[in-house]
Amino acid sequence: MIDTIKKWIEEADTIVIHRHKDPDYDALGSQWGLKYLIQDNYPEKNVYVLGKNNQFKALPPMDEVDDSIFSHALGIVVDVSQKHRVDDDRVLNTPKKIVIDHHQNSSDFADLFYHQPDKIAAAEVITLMALEWGFTFSTRSAHALMLGIISDSGRFLYKGVNASTFEAASHLMKTGLDLNEIYESMYTDSLNYKRLRGYALSQFEVLDSGVAVLRNEKTIKKDYDVSEFTVSRGLVNVMSQLKGVEIWVNFTETDAGEILTELRSRELPVNDVASKYGGGGHLLAAGCTLASWDACDQLIKDLERKLT
Ligand SMILES: [Mn+2]
Missing domain, CATH: 3.10.310.30 (Diaminopimelate Epimerase; Chain A, domain 1)
Known part of the structure; x- marks a missing residue:
């Protein structure tokens, strides 16, 4: 299946990436991580991350696009698989929709559903997928994905953290991430x-x-x-x-x-x-x-x- 996902990405000029309502760092980190991965490996593609803006300041504000782009864009939805939970349902107007998720649910709108419920974070799923594709990881993509893995694993505490979680994290760390800075940005409370x-x-x-x-x-x-x-x-x-x-x-x-x-x-x-x-x-x-x-x-x- 991941070969088909790669093929659909390669065929698309414009890609919109969505996530769930009330986003968390995994939803946002997966969106930004995937956007940066695609842009770093295919600089000519137009990639947009969509959904309401939010309080998470470790990532930039969301992109804005015109309604007209959806009819010819590839839709990718991360960290959610049911359409009523997707932020910005314009993604439903795209001709092809890929869903990448690690929740237990089935999907009611995916044309291609990459379902990995044994993974702790959607960002882990994306990291391992891009590794298999042979993608280059920049610090910016690694940073976004690391936010997702850290957040959904409770700083590597929750049940479900396993060797694959650390394999993904290890690969991301090799891009030179500053872990202290990341924790500071995520866990300094008001x-x-x-x-x-x-x-x-x-x-x-x-x-x-x-x-x-x-x-x-x-x-x-x-x-x-x-x-x-x-x-x-x-x-x-x-x-x-x-x-x-x-x-x-x-x-x-x-x-x-x-x-x-x-x-x-x-x-x-x-x-x-x-x-x-x-x-x-x-x-x-x-x-x-x-x-x-x-x-x-x-x-x-x-x-x-x-x-x-
Ligand atoms: Mn998640």
């Missing part, structure tokens, strides 16, 4: 985010079943001047690596009254529970959106059933 984490640490409850639960009302993001995404994704792991806790879940109320739900687990897969409520993700890290606080109690029961 004071209000530190305070928010302190608040969250004092708030979550641990149920007898071994499920830890944090409930964030909609006022919290205003109190701490952070985004909804920061509350939802940024706080779930304050409950990680805690003795006696097997599964932890973070509920965040949105302005519309829905509940963003982030699930994490030490050993037992939880993506089936996320799927049951219309979400998805990885085996041990998944998410969904619930209609109300009542539904949260239902979901907690589903998690507790796994532990009995």
Whole structure:
């Protein structure tokens, strides 16, 4: 399959690269990493990374393009495979769509689906693919891809990190990356985010079943001047690596009254529970959106059933 992906890239003059809504460093690093890889190896091609701008400052602002380019562009979507989660659905107007993803989901729009659920990051998938293609890696492509691998692996901590993760990282490091600078750019917190984490640490409850639960009302993001995404994704792991806790879940109320739900687990897969409520993700890290606080109690029961 990766030979076909390379062939489609070689045949295209214009390439648009998309990722999921509410991007993280893996989504963005995969986009920029792939863009730079293509440009460094085929300088004549026009490559654009698309989607809303975001708070991640270690990468440049997103590109902007006219609606007219999609009818003749190659579409590549990274780190997501379901169309309702793709940022900027104009990619659906491209004649050929490649999806490169490492989540558990199937794809409902790919013409070519390169699915690698055993890889910790989409950026790892792209790194290893480009290595097999014999592509040259510049520092700029390696930097973007490294952000993705570091972020989705929790700095090489999460389950699923394996020899292949280090193989990809090792290759990227050989371009001369400054790892300290990268960590500095990713993990220097603002004071209000530190305070928010302190608040969250004092708030979550641990149920007898071994499920830890944090409930964030909609006022919290205003109190701490952070985004909804920061509350939802940024706080779930304050409950990680805690003795006696097997599964932890973070509920965040949105302005519309829905509940963003982030699930994490030490050993037992939880993506089936996320799927049951219309979400998805990885085996041990998944998410969904619930209609109300009542539904949260239902979901907690589903998690507790796994532990009995
Ligand atoms: Mn990812």
